[in-house]
Amino acid sequence: MRQVPIQLCRSxxxxxxxxxxSPSMFTATSTTxxxxxxxxxxxxxxxxxxxxxxSQVHGFLNGPGILKVKLKFADNQCHYLRQLIQSLHQHHDxxxxxxxxxxxxxxxxxxxxxxxxxxxxxxxxxxxxxARSETxxxxxxxxxxxxxxxxxxxxxxxxxxxxxxGGGTLSVLKVDRLLSRLxxxxxxxxxxxxxxxxxxxxxxxxGEQLSIIGPILSARTRPxxxxxxxxxxxxxxxxxxxxxxxxxxxxxxxxxTEVVHLNSELLPRHSIILLDNRRWLHARSDVKxxxxxxxxxxxxxxxxxxxxxxxxxxxxxxxxxxQGLSQAEWTRSKWEEFEIVNTTIAPYEAYCSYPEGxxxxxxxxxxxxxxxxxxxxxxxxxxxxxxxxxxxxWERFAPAFHAxxxxxxxxxxxxxxxxxxxxxxxxLVRAGISLEGKIAIVKSAQVTPYVRKSEPSVASVSRFYQxxxxxxxxxxxxxxYPDPEIxxxxxxxxxxxxxxxxxxxxxxMIERGALGKLETLPGDSSxxxxxxxxxxxxxxxPISYGDAIPLLRxxxxxxxxxxxxxxxxxxxxLGNRSVQYxxxxxxxxxxxxxxxxxxxxTAKVHNVIGTIQGRELPDEVVIIGxxxxxxxxxxxxxxxxxTALNEVVRSFGAAMQRGWRPLRxxxxxxxxxxxxxQVGSRPWIREHLAWLNRTAVAYLNVVVAAGGTLFHxxxxxxxxxxxxxxxxxxxxxxxxxEGQTVLDVWGRHFTVGGGGDAMKFLSGAxxxxxxxxxxxxLDDPVFPYHSQFDTxxxxxxFGDPGWKYHITTAKIWSLMAVYLLERPVLAxxxxxxxxxxxxxxxxxRSKLPASLAGFDFTPLHDSIARLxxxxxxxxxxxxxxxxxxxxxxxxxxxxxxxxxQSRVGAINQVYIAFERMFYYExxxxxxxxxxxxxFSECAWHxxxxxxxxxxxxxxxxxxxxxxx
Numbered sequence: 001m002r003q004v005p006i007q008l009c010r011s012x013x014x015x016x017x018x019x020x021x022s023p024s025m026f027t028a029t030s031t032t033x034x035x036x037x038x039x040x041x042x043x044x045x046x047x048x049x050x051x052x053x054x055s056q057v058h059g060f061l062n063g064p065g066i067l068k069v070k071l072k073f074a075d076n077q078c079h080y081l082r083q084l085i086q087s088l089h090q091h092h093d094x095x096x097x098x099x100x101x102x103x104x105x106x107x108x109x110x111x112x113x114x115x116x117x118x119x120x121x122x123x124x125x126x127x128x129x130x131a132r133s134e135t136x137x138x139x140x141x142x143x144x145x146x147x148x149x150x151x152x153x154x155x156x157x158x159x160x161x162x163x164x165x166g167g168g169t170l171s172v173l174k175v176d177r178l179l180s181r182l183x184x185x186x187x188x189x190x191x192x193x194x195x196x197x198x199x200x201x202x203x204x205x206x207g208e209q210l211s212i213i214g215p216i217l218s219a220r221t222r223p224x225x226x227x228x229x230x231x232x233x234x235x236x237x238x239x240x241x242x243x244x245x246x247x248x249x250x251x252x253x254x255x256x257t258e259v260v261h262l263n264s265e266l267l268p269r270h271s272i273i274l275l276d277n278r279r280w281l282h283a284r285s286d287v288k289x290x291x292x293x294x295x296x297x298x299x300x301x302x303x304x305x306x307x308x309x310x311x312x313x314x315x316x317x318x319x320x321x322x323q324g325l326s327q328a329e330w331t332r333s334k335w336e337e338f339e340i341v342n343t344t345i346a347p348y349e350a351y352c353s354y355p356e357g358x359x360x361x362x363x364x365x366x367x368x369x370x371x372x373x374x375x376x377x378x379x380x381x382x383x384x385x386x387x388x389x390x391x392x393x394w395e396r397f398a399p400a401f402h403a404x405x406x407x408x409x410x411x412x413x414x415x416x417x418x419x420x421x422x423x424x425x426x427x428l429v430r431a432g433i434s435l436e437g438k439i440a441i442v443k444s445a446q447v448t449p450y451v452r453k454s455e456p457s458v459a460s461v462s463r464f465y466q467x468x469x470x471x472x473x474x475x476x477x478x479x480x481y482p483d484p485e486i487x488x489x490x491x492x493x494x495x496x497x498x499x500x501x502x503x504x505x506x507x508x509m510i511e512r513g514a515l516g517k518l519e520t521l522p523g524d525s526s527x528x529x530x531x532x533x534x535x536x537x538x539x540x541x542p543i544s545y546g547d548a549i550p551l552l553r554x555x556x557x558x559x560x561x562x563x564x565x566x567x568x569x570x571x572x573x574l575g576n577r578s579v580q581y582x583x584x585x586x587x588x589x590x591x592x593x594x595x596x597x598x599x600x601x602t603a604k605v606h607n608v609i610g611t612i613q614g615r616e617l618p619d620e621v622v623i624i625g626x627x628x629x630x631x632x633x634x635x636x637x638x639x640x641x642x643t644a645l646n647e648v649v650r651s652f653g654a655a656m657q658r659g660w661r662p663l664r665x666x667x668x669x670x671x672x673x674x675x676x677x678q679v680g681s682r683p684w685i686r687e688h689l690a691w692l693n694r695t696a697v698a699y700l701n702v703v704v705a706a707g708g709t710l711f712h713x714x715x716x717x718x719x720x721x722x723x724x725x726x727x728x729x730x731x732x733x734x735x736x737x738e739g740q741t742v743l744d745v746w747g748r749h750f751t752v753g754g755g756g757d758a759m760k761f762l763s764g765a766x767x768x769x770x771x772x773x774x775x776x777x778l779d780d781p782v783f784p785y786h787s788q789f790d791t792x793x794x795x796x797x798f799g800d801p802g803w804k805y806h807i808t809t810a811k812i813w814s815l816m817a818v819y820l821l822e823r824p825v826l827a828x829x830x831x832x833x834x835x836x837x838x839x840x841x842x843x844x845r846s847k848l849p850a851s852l853a854g855f856d857f858t859p860l861h862d863s864i865a866r867l868x869x870x871x872x873x874x875x876x877x878x879x880x881x882x883x884x885x886x887x888x889x890x891x892x893x894x895x896x897x898x899x900x901q902s903r904v905g906a907i908n909q910v911y912i913a914f915e916r917m918f919y920y921e922x923x924x925x926x927x928x929x930x931x932x933x934x935f936s937e938c939a940w941h942x943x944x945x946x947x948x949x950x951x952x953x954x955x956x957x958x959x960x961x962x963x964x
Contacts (some may be wrong), residue, residue: 049081066277142228154209155277160262167288189242190217224278298814301651310643315633321673322603338653340610350679355401359599377547403514414439421465436474450488464516466602478540481548484573503781507546537597599876605673614665627674632788644705647810681757701758706805708776715770717836726815764929830871840946
């Protein structure tokens with residue numbers, strides 16, 4: 001909450017000129033809202049300067065002396081209230097507010113925060129005394145700034161985040177109703193200057209005035225009161241008796257009919273209460289939600305300019321896996337600067353693959369040797385693109401290559417093979433096209449918004465299988481390019497200029513990537529040797545569509561056109577560049593020379609680990625992570641996630657500076673090596689697996705924080721509630737209706753699994769994991785995935801101007817962590833999982849091939865039903881236990897009850913272990929990092945469905961394997 005005491009100007013001449021409030025000014029609201037308090041709505045920020053609106057506010061304050069304003073827009077910085085105060089001063093001589101103290105101004109951010117240790121309390125005393133409103137305790141009846149010679153006339157409170165545990169209720173009481181029940185002798189005594197009023201230590205402005213002598217009650221045209229019992233000292237016997245009578249009345253039952261209690265339902269987020277500080281008393285009940293201030297802090301710390309600063313550093317030099325020591329050291333230094341003092345760097349040996357040389361040339365063998373080269377691909381992007389802070393030339397970033405591709409030097413005729421799927425190659429064979437001994441040009445299967453919507457079968461294709469399928473058909477090498485087809489309407493012939501002049505894909509953009517994951521790590525076995533991805537024997541390379549155009553044009557007139565083949569072959573968007581999409585093969589004299597040299601080696605990857613130890617539950621751990629390594633500058637992938645992670649760490653560091661310590665342990669990890677197959681996260685998980693099995697509540701991952709406007713969450717069902725809670729607390733950066741949260745826009749559309757390192761936690765270790773962020777939507781600029789165009793310049797211009805998606809992701813990330821960190825009973829529910837399993841099963845059944853129409857799903861269906869029944873019962877017990885914890889006063893001190901603590905610990909262990917129930921030691925299909933029977937990887941991590949082994953067996957018509 002934010003509160004403002006407003007000092008009225010000495011002259012009250014203009015008050016009588018304000019219009020009397022009319023019934024039309026009242027807003028229709030819930031009938032439960034007290035009729036004694038008038039209400040107004042402010043539809044937009046400009047209302048704070050609208051003379052009619054300002055006059056209405058003034059009229060209510062001068063009349064009944066109280067008013068609720070309901071904001072119809074998000075205003076976390078309180079711009080409306082600040083400007084309203086200026087307008088009331090300008091138009092109605094209200095005067096400007098007084099400062100509370102010498103060190104703090106007139107506008108207070110009230111953030112109740114419990115002290116968690118003696119050291120915290122000591123730190124607070126060294127810094128300053130804490131105002132009573134900033135404690136978690138009840139603040140009894142009072143008026144603000146009662147110690148001032150002339151207390152402020154008005155008081156305002158803007159609710160930014162209500163107490164979600166039922167505490168922090170604001171109560172108000174009109175002074176004249178109070179005095180009507182007080183004897184005339186007591187009123188007379190209260191009106192005498194017989195009270196010493198002490199200035200609270202936190203409000204001392206100078207050493208000269210530590211107290212004043214004066215009355216409590218002012219008998220003017222209408223009675224006015226100043227009151228705060230703990231700072232008042234009666235100087236006479238009658239003054240003492242009068243105060244005792246006043247207190248007795250305030251605490252007694254008779255006055256309660258006059259009190260209005262404004263709980264979070266009546267005074268929700270973005271409500272403002274304004275009242276006459278001399279004619280209304282107010283009080284606040286104890287704050288029951290200890291995370292309330294923490295949420296406020298975590299929502300206020302992340303800043304766009306800081307995110308841009310971090311991104312500028314991360315994108316300034318090449319940081320492929322194994323090249324990240326300097327960035328790891330910088331990250332550790334920053335985290336320590338953010339007060340995360342327990343920060344280390346964990347190095348691991350990893351298999352790596354780096355390019356040593358590539359060539360792709362179109363040759364005419366009928367010409368003299370000196371004239372045979374018709375076209376030679378550049379294999380690099382346009383170097384003219386600006387990236388602020390880049391200290392190295394573009395050539396120092398990685399050229400076009402596939403990590404763990406096979407080496408080779410191949411000269412052969414070539415074919416166009418659409419997206420390079422098994423079905424595409426079979427189509428060519430049926431069309432009479434010879435594939436043996438050829439080179440294939442294929443469209444890369446980048447999962448763009450258009451591909452996801454229009455060609456879902458392509459969305460599940462990985463680079464690895466594109467090469468494997470080609471290899472199985474006798475192909476000698478594969479060239480992959482991103483056809484503008486995958487960008488839908490966001491293309492030059494759709495009216496969009498390529499970056500940097502527009503949002504379309506640059507002609508020279510190249511999508512780098514790894515072909516697959518090495519299932520082994522250095523040291524797994526003496527027989528393990530570094531080399532190409534498992535089973536890959538032919539070379540491959542990515543190129544730009546600009547480099548693909550001359551090669552595809554050379555196929556014009558050779559073989560059938562793609563438009564003579566099934567519809568999935570249609571759609572290429574290079575027709576305006578004279579590409580006819582003939583499939584070839586090219587004549588024997590028209591060949592490609594493709595050379596690929598690769599250095600397979602081991603290198604050190606460097607993970608940065610930061611830890612904040614839990615104060616009460618140190619052995620329950622929430623992990624937050626992102627990977628730093630990138631194929632190019634990486635402003636979007638992954639360093640938008642890296643910058644968001646830094647803002648999360650900075651936010652929690654700011655909380656620690658104010659004395660906060662988490663209930664559970666929180667671990668921050670900046671991984672290296674994800675792009676080469678999670679070669680940083682896998683050894684870390686393996687080393688700490690026993691500890692993780694006992695303690696890990698969840699792993700929360702972000703790869704791309706800001707790649708577009710479409711929010712996504714890939715997750716285990718155990719984290720559905722955390723995602724729902726956090727997204728509902730953060731304003732959406734792309735609102736279609738004013739005031740929408742991310743949850744409102746996103747719509748709670750969960751997808752299964754995870755992304756990046758999250759899959760290693762979920763699939764490999766059966767630890768509940770989540771990956772989230774903002775991805776490109778259909779009408780968004782083309783994301784420069786794995787290219788050298790993924791720069792700060794692209795982010796400034798098209799990706800995230802203002803860097804608001806970065807900070808939105810950081811806020812959501814922080815609040816997800818808080819949701820899991822700060823509740824004694826873990827905020828997870830087994831029923832969410834059981835319900836989701838039923839949904840996943842229905843998806844599998846919907847894809848059942850006709851040949852298996854009689855397949856019996858009853859055993860699995862019945863197992864899920866039994867699990868659901870047990871989950872409902874267990875979650876009910878957990879909810880009841882949580883209720884018992886909440887009933888304690890204060891509830892966060894329930895640890896003194898050892899029996900209750902033991903029960904909470906037992907419940908939490910069940911929730912922690914729940915995901916582990918799906919652990920299958922041999923691994924699906926023998927894959928050592930695919931242990932989860934519901935969520936596991938197949939072919940890199942492009943697997944959109946749950947129950948992957950079951951789905952794969954059924955899709956192949958193998959009912960025996962499905963039953964196994």
